[in-house]
Amino acid sequence: MKKTVLFGALTVAGLAAGMASAATLDDVKARGSLNCGVTTGLVGFASPDANGVWDGFDVGVCRAVAAAIFGDPTAVEFVPTTGKTRFTALASGEIDMLARNTTWTFSRDVDLKFEFTGVNYYDGQGFLVPKDLGVSSAKDLDGATVCIQTGTTTELNLADFFRSNNISYDPVPIETNAEGQQQYLAGACDVYTTDASGLASTRAAFENPGDHVLLPEIISKEPLGPLVRHGDNDWGDVVRWTLNALITAEELGVTSANVSDLSAAPTDNPEVNRLLGTEGELGAMLGLEADWAKNAIAAGGNYGELFEKNIGENTPIGLARGLNAQWTEGGLIYSPPFR
Amino acid sequence: MTSITDPPQGSFRLSMLINDTRYRSYTFQFIALVALIGFMAYLGMNLVRNLTAAGLNISFDFLGDPAGYDINQRPIEYDSQSSHLRASTVGIINTLIVAFLACVTATIFGVIAGVLRLSNNWVVSKLMAIYVEMFRNVPVLIWIIIIFSIMTVSMPSPRAFRGDDPSSSMLFDAFAFTNRGVYIPKPVFDSGGWIVVAVFILSVIGIFAYRRYATKKLYATGQLLPTFWPTVAMFFVPVLLFYFILGRPITLEYPSLQGFNFKDGIQLRGSLIALWFALAIYTGAFIAENVRAGIQAISKGQTEAAASLGLRPGRIMNLVILPQALRVIIPPLISQYLNITKNSSLAIAVGYMDVTATLGGITLNQTGRAIEAVLLLMLFYLTISLLISAVMNVYNNSVKLKER
Numbered sequence: 106m107k108k109t110v111l112f113g114a115l116t117v118a119g120l121a122a123g124m125a126s127a128a129t130l131d132d133v134k135a136r137g138s139l140n141c142g143v144t145t146g147l148v149g150f151a152s153p154d155a156n157g158v159w160d161g162f163d164v165g166v167c168r169a170v171a172a173a174i175f176g177d178p179t180a181v182e183f184v185p186t187t188g189k190t191r192f193t194a195l196a197s198g199e200i201d202m203l204a205r206n207t208t209w210t211f212s213r214d215v216d217l218k219f220e221f222t223g224v225n226y227y228d229g230q231g232f233l234v235p236k237d238l239g240v241s242s243a244k245d246l247d248g249a250t251v252c253i254q255t256g257t258t259t260e261l262n263l264a265d266f267f268r269s270n271n272i273s274y275d276p277v278p279i280e281t282n283a284e285g286q287q288q289y290l291a292g293a294c295d296v297y298t299t300d301a302s303g304l305a306s307t308r309a310a311f312e313n314p315g316d317h318v319l320l321p322e323i324i325s326k327e328p329l330g331p332l333v334r335h336g337d338n339d340w341g342d343v344v345r346w347t348l349n350a351l352i353t354a355e356e357l358g359v360t361s362a363n364v365s366d367l368s369a370a371p372t373d374n375p376e377v378n379r380l381l382g383t384e385g386e387l388g389a390m391l392g393l394e395a396d397w398a399k400n401a402i403a404a405g406g407n408y409g410e411l412f413e414k415n416i417g418e419n420t421p422i423g424l425a426r427g428l429n430a431q432w433t434e435g436g437l438i439y440s441p442p443f444r
Numbered sequence: 445m446t447s448i449t450d451p452p453q454g455s456f457r458l459s460m461l462i463n464d465t466r467y468r469s470y471t472f473q474f475i476a477l478v479a480l481i482g483f484m485a486y487l488g489m490n491l492v493r494n495l496t497a498a499g500l501n502i503s504f505d506f507l508g509d510p511a512g513y514d515i516n517q518r519p520i521e522y523d524s525q526s527s528h529l530r531a532s533t534v535g536i537i538n539t540l541i542v543a544f545l546a547c548v549t550a551t552i553f554g555v556i557a558g559v560l561r562l563s564n565n566w567v568v569s570k571l572m573a574i575y576v577e578m579f580r581n582v583p584v585l586i587w588i589i590i591i592f593s594i595m596t597v598s599m600p601s602p603r604a605f606r607g608d609d610p611s612s613s614m615l616f617d618a619f620a621f622t623n624r625g626v627y628i629p630k631p632v633f634d635s636g637g638w639i640v641v642a643v644f645i646l647s648v649i650g651i652f653a654y655r656r657y658a659t660k661k662l663y664a665t666g667q668l669l670p671t672f673w674p675t676v677a678m679f680f681v682p683v684l685l686f687y688f689i690l691g692r693p694i695t696l697e698y699p700s701l702q703g704f705n706f707k708d709g710i711q712l713r714g715s716l717i718a719l720w721f722a723l724a725i726y727t728g729a730f731i732a733e734n735v736r737a738g739i740q741a742i743s744k745g746q747t748e749a750a751a752s753l754g755l756r757p758g759r760i761m762n763l764v765i766l767p768q769a770l771r772v773i774i775p776p777l778i779s780q781y782l783n784i785t786k787n788s789s790l791a792i793a794v795g796y797m798d799v800t801a802t803l804g805g806i807t808l809n810q811t812g813r814a815i816e817a818v819l820l821l822m823l824f825y826l827t828i829s830l831l832i833s834a835v836m837n838v839y840n841n842s843v844k845l846k847e848r
Contacts, residue, residue, distance in 0.1 A: 189809050217812040218499060238603075248703040250624060255792075255801070256809035261512045264524035275705065276514045277624075278795040278806075292601030293623045293714065295704045335499070 129201055129340035130392055138180045141167035142200035145185040145281050149306040149415050149422040150206055159183045162415040163204040166225055166331050166348060169401040173347045173393055178404035187280055188256040192217055195334060202344050204331040208258045218335035222345035225330050227428040227437050229323035230259050231301035233308060236316050238295060243322040247272040252285045252294035259299050262325040282307060300327050302424055309421040343391055350398040352440040353380055354407035356431055361406040368399040380443045506811040513806050515797045517713055528807045535802030542719050543785040549724035554731025561736050579729040585790050587726050592718035592794040599623040605701050618698050620706050625713040627699035627706045636693035643686045651678050715796035727784050738773035739765060770843045778836040782829050799824060
């Protein structure tokens with residue numbers, strides 16, 4: 106790990122030359138593929154399948170961006186990053202964008218000089234405990250040993266939560282989700298805490314998921330979303346509006362099944378037409394082809410399809426839409442208009 | 445026409461910088477130095493320019509901000525509202541703790557294995573050879589993870605100690621071996637407790653003084669004073685005497701299961717044990733080879749000469765071989781101690797909160813001050829390594845061959 110940090114610092118020092126000036130979109134086009142930072146493996150969000158092909162909700166965002174640029178959702182190099190290495194990887198230019206359930210916070214946006222391009226999952230930090238521990242509330246956890254991924258916002262939330270409730274705990278810092286799972290299952294920690302979606306995904310991978318429960322407390326707001334480096338607004342726009350295109354597509358009923366029909370000829374709905382490039386010049390304004398959004402939607406489906414396929418209620422992870430429903434359905438998922 | 449050739453002119457010509465062997469090496473060294481400075485300056489300028497372009501700066505102000513995270517092993521007072529500087533200090537102390545423990549243990553392992561590897565007993569020497577080759581040739585990170593995983597998986601969790609018929613129980617009701625670490629009793633000092641400790645330290649000093657006196661007397665008069673029994677007596681009698689006179693001022697606080705974990709007592713964390721033990725056995729294998737080399741460097745004639753004077757094997761080792769072998773052993777031992785200190789930065793692999801994990805890990809990550817944090821880390825490791833070298837060199841000077 107020491108190496109990672111050192112190399113990171115060296116890259117910042119040495120390679121930062123390219124970062125300040127170059128236009129990321131041009132670099133990506135010249136390279137022919139998108140370098141997208143993802144987790145080292147979190148089932149449902151980003152994990153390689155049996156054939157080594159990355160799949161998941163965050164991966165879907167990467168693929169949509171690649172499809173918007175190249176028309177090819179497979180033109181992505183996935184770079185696994187840990188909670189600690191992700192920001193260095195992005196700042197140094199090793200990756201073009203980071204789609205790694207990363208919480209949008211003030212200091213990351215302002216101080217670390219990153220640009221969050223939207224929210225693709227509204228999350229909150231929860232606690233996972235074994236059922237036989239007999240705990241029904243996080244406030245009963247006085248003196249418990251807690252496994253916590255180091256270098257995350259959850260680490261700080263945890264400290265705040267226990268402090269404000271005046272109870273003590275014993276943190277066990279871990280590096281990756283897999284390590285946390287192993288420690289938790291071996292009983293080296295009583296509680297595992299991270300974003301509730303991550304806990305659901307981790308629990309789904311257990312042998313007996315029913316023996317473990319999520320405590321009712323959600324102790325923080327964790328808006329997760331893709332992010333890029335500060336200072337290259339054109340590139341930030343590409344990522345932001347690709348995500349918005351997926352969200353708008355769901356709102357307008359454009360799915361991966363009907364997108365090619367709808368984009369074949371102008372429809373009655375002008376917003377669908379502008380989105381799919383049959384009317385207006387939105388693609389050219391972004392520096393992309395006119396059918397960029399069509400390709401992005403065709404890659405893995407609209408926002409709702411991505412959700413249902415990777416983490417929805419019919420998957421082992423089984424997350425309800427909740428806050429992540431469209432605003433028309435009482436959720437927070439809301440895209441600015443395509444106009 | 446004079447036949448006397450002129451003595452070489454003292455005048456210096458520029459071409460001599462290349463053609464004259466007296467100056468040529470300086471020329472090239474100077475060029476190399478300028479190139480190196482130029483390269484460093486280029487990197488430095490590049491860094492500053494790019495940081496400015498990215499709107500960042502180099503500032504150490506973050507050290508005063510509240511850290512916001514908790515640390516599990518806190519040798520000094522610390523909570524999540526303490527500053528990043530304090531968190532780094534906790535990390536530094538944790539590094540020093542594990543480095544010190546590992547250095548002591550590695551030395552013990554190394555000396556035992558090194559001496560035994562030269563044993564005439566075939567089984568013992570081969571066993572030691574296997575130990576050395578096995579541990580020396582597998583990366584220390586692997587050993588750390590192996591030991592940690594074995595502890596986590598094979599030891600019971602504190603839950604197993606609970607209930608009327610627990611599946612695990614404490615050893616002597618004083619030691620609890622769990623997958624979160626080993627809990628041992630903690631001495632509690634009442635009012636007179638520190639006097640007993642002081643007496644103990646004084647008696648240890650007394651033992652050394654007495655043995656030195658005995659050696660001096662032996663050299664001066666040839667009279668052999670007994671050392672073993674007086675040493676044992678001086679070690680135990682005064683301490684026990686004071687302990688009971690002062691009314692047993694030191695008591696033990698036993699660990700007990702309360703809530704989720706064992707409370708009271710001292711917790712040796714699984715991460716500390718894994719790191720400590722892995723560093724000790726790994727580096728111990730190297731030290732064993734140093735010790736073996738040191739002993740073998742002393743010619744066999746020395747042993748034979750000592751034996752012909754009628755010295756017993758133990759005395760031959762202590763009086764003849766080791767004092768000479770130490771001169772060979774100490775210098776490589778210094779670098780092994782430095783290796784232990786530097787390798788302790790692998791701590792994060794098992795979640796041990798050393799300075800690399802606090803300052804170079806969480807603080808770096810939460811503040812994003814990568815360059816500052818890494819510079820501070822380099823400064824710390826450099827300082828501590830130079831200190832260890834300095835101390836060991838003083839010791840080396842005291843045992844090396846005194847030339848007159």
